[in-house]
Amino acid sequence: MNKAPISRFSTPEIADLPDDIRTRILTVQEKSGFVPNVFLVLARRPDEFRAFFTYYDALMDKPGNITKAEREMIVVTTSNANQCQYCVIAHGAILRIRAKNPLIADQVAINYRKADITDRQKAMLDYAMKVAFEAYAVNGADMGLLASHGFSEEDAWDIAAIAAFFGMSNRLANVTNMRPNDEFYTMGRS
Known part of the structure; x- marks a missing residue:
């Protein structure tokens, strides 16, 4: 297990957090067996923690035409392009679990264009990457x-919202030097 600090910024003790945030963190810990470092790093600013996770839930946990695994593909692809180690590792683990595929996260993170995904998913990721790096150039042809x-x-x-939200998240993770939990590296691989 890695003993390096999880952030270059101080993190609060769970016991010292507001009730709603502490409850959310403990619920995640009970479900997954550990506390993802993102919760501890963001908890230092309770109002921002609440806003972040409210928007995260609205984007990532909704039913629809884009599956939860495909939503994670967007995160992993754009986070790799933003060089966000935390999000690639953490959301790669979630992608492997949601897709029930131990290879997909590595393939998508390295080069989604060569990954074993559908043409539909490649079009989705092409658009996500354009939003992430050239949103000003998105046009009617992209929608078509x-x-x-x-x-x-x-x-x-x-x-677009997932790519944009994780652009912000990637930047915070990089600035804080947020370390992925060791547990993420092996999740969904067997």
């Missing part, structure tokens, strides 16, 4: 291409 793969206007919004 997504529509040709069965994505609705709402799906296009979701893909």
